[in-house]
Amino acid sequence: MTELIGYNTALALVGALLFGFSSGHVGAFVYLRKASLLSDSLAHATLPGLIIGFLVSTFLGMEEKNSWVLLLGAGISALFGVVVIQWITVRTKLGFDTAIAAVLSVFFGFGIVLLTGVQSVSVGQQAGLEDYILGSVSGMLLQDVVVIGLVSIMCSSAVVVYRRPLTAFIFDPVLSEMAGYAQHRMSFLLSLLALVITIIGLKIVGLILVVAMLTIPAATARLWTTDVWSMSLLSAVFGSACAGIGVIISALLPSLPSGAVIVVLMFIALGLSIVVTHLRCSNV
């Protein structure tokens, strides 16, 4: 490399650092709410929407495969997944776990069917949908980073502004309701934040791995902290650091899938934290 960090790497790095920070930040509350599995379900539920978004943007004659139409489609279909999960939980005798598993597999399966069907439609450039399933940092453009950055900052800000009601809601929902923050509104806020993080994470780590961004840094931070505020900040730092280092590594070594490298790093951080905090406890 003729420069220390090339332009493309710098772009991917900024996007990853900001996204890693906000996904760790939001992830702390998702983790405490014990909603990590729900996030995975939502992530898998984006697939049909991605493909329908692709079809819509192609048939509307949009010049390039407009990625924001795809992400909008992904968001809508994940939102629909939330609605279905709610419906199953509230209206039928099936439990929350069953609802999550059902939505995850049915939506994702339907998405795979669409994906196979799309390949026989005679329009161009359908390759590239795989980038959203497994992530691709190499194709990051300035416009992508700008959007990812802005949305990440908004999500983190929302978490900071609503930290008190979110904390109260997770710990004692009745208290938060009595304090004027309705349970269903707080639940919706948290789900919405998780959904937004999932959508912007599709380009970086892909839908299969984005649940890791919302879970592992939070679990790691929990081992080191004893209050929600510190935990959420530490989770954000872990998420950011692993995402940033993951991008650097995939720039230094050829043929490494960036999303997977980031998740492996987070897992190593978790493993080390378990060992260190365990040793600390036994030495006390």
Add this chain to the structure above:
Amino acid sequence: MSANAITVNELTVDYDGVTAIKDVYFAVRAEKLTAIVGPNGAGKSTLIKALLGLIPTRMGTISCFGTSPKQYRKDISYVPQRAQIDWEFPANVFDVVAMGLYGELGLLRRFSSAHKDRVHSALTDVDMADFAARQISQLSGGQQQRVFLARSIVQDAELILLDEPFGGIDAKSEAVIVDILRRQKQNGKSIVAVHHDLSTVKDYFDDVILLNKTVTAFGPVDDVFTKSNVEKTYGVSNLDFLTGRA
């Protein structure tokens, strides 16, 4: 206090597709300790949820110090059943009590030293001041209950609603908690508790509401807590109503 703490009339609430309580009526006197007593499935939790305004009612009225449910929310503090709380949550005793101030503080108001003092004062009231920095996962049952009481105290609400406050607590802690509740009554608070132990109703409480889907009777314990009323509520005869054993 001229108004009753709570007045309920013809209250009917459905839950999970069945009618949980029907035609419930009672009045809770202000500045008294009132127990809500009844067998399993009597609708006690549903009643509590309705009083808190958490679930919709099919019919009937609830009023609190003469005002409507939505308006009195800030004046009720609720102490949940200990089993409903995740005690592994990252928080210490101070944090939990401080949550009682979140309604006042709103989203962004700074947590000032005045607020800190109020938390410490509430902790002193329940004799938990030394435990302020202790993680809640390291508390005993009685200590957990006292932390929640401190949270109610810091809210300074007129009415305190407790859901089975003595469940799974040793006798000494129970005595401590009763003492705290009596002191709060003297401070002008009205206290209502869902209570499961028939043998202590007369000792701890001034008034009682006997509930089994409808109200069998309510009023001062000496008048209302009789063998026949209790037997009617629990649907058994030959009940030693002081111990709840047939």
Add this chain to the structure above:
Amino acid sequence: MNINRRRFVGLSAAAIAAPHMAFAGQSLNIVCTVGMLADTAKQIAPSNITIRALMGPGTDPHAFRQTRSDVVALTKADLIIRHGLYLEAQMEDLFAKLGKRKSILSAGEAIPNQHLLPYDDASAQYDPHVWMDPTLWIHVADAIATELSSKLPKNSAEIAENHARFVANLLRLKDYGHDILASVPKQARVLLTAHDAFRYFGSAYDFDVMGVKGISTTSEAGLYRIEELVDLIIEGQIKAVFVESSQSDRNIRALIEGTAARGHDLKLGGQLFSDAMGPAGTYEGTYVGMIDHNLTTIARALGVDAPKRGMNDRLNV
């Protein structure tokens, strides 16, 4: 009893063999995998033959997974023409099974090995993108013509005539390419595309070829590769980069942004047809049109004043 059963078996065998002989003068149902093969077969076969391709314009054959209706079409076909050389990577198992009872022509494998480029230094596989060199495609046309003649002996004269005409077009393409690219100077003879599909073009016309992704499209390009290419583009002062009809253009746009940040104006030279032809019903939707389009687009992007509408004056611009 035994004699009757033997006679029955014998008659059945004859009945099964009969259709092969009965094709003479009747129509033939041909199913091809990629469009280039279907078009080639259409050019050579007599007009009453139904030929279809499983993969349309813009479809990536490396990633293509057959659906149930594809399998039905293949089992109903009288002749299957596939490319082979692992181009239809996800269909290998299917063809292995089908090959036991159906007539399958692996047209790409008709090219003698000495003309093929290896996949990479390590493996024994070959780069399958042979259609980029019209002279190599002559072998494919030959193989298809031979197979068709054997199945339709009554039409062999027509087939031979069509075949000769098609091969003449391939030779014209070869010459056209050499003509228009002759004036491109040595240092500018670099072709940069979304994936490594143009190595046969490179060897036929003496170009260095680079793809952001490798020969197969199924793995992520990687930041390292992007940075590496940005360096190479700046070093070699490469002027133009090309997107492909069956690939996402994200990586190419990342290259353009990355080189722009270093002050180098990398232009988008146009869209090339790499693994699939242009839209059906157009000139670019035929093999000749596809290659014509690619050659003309590349030459014009590199500054050559090649005819805008290509060799046959039929390109859509």
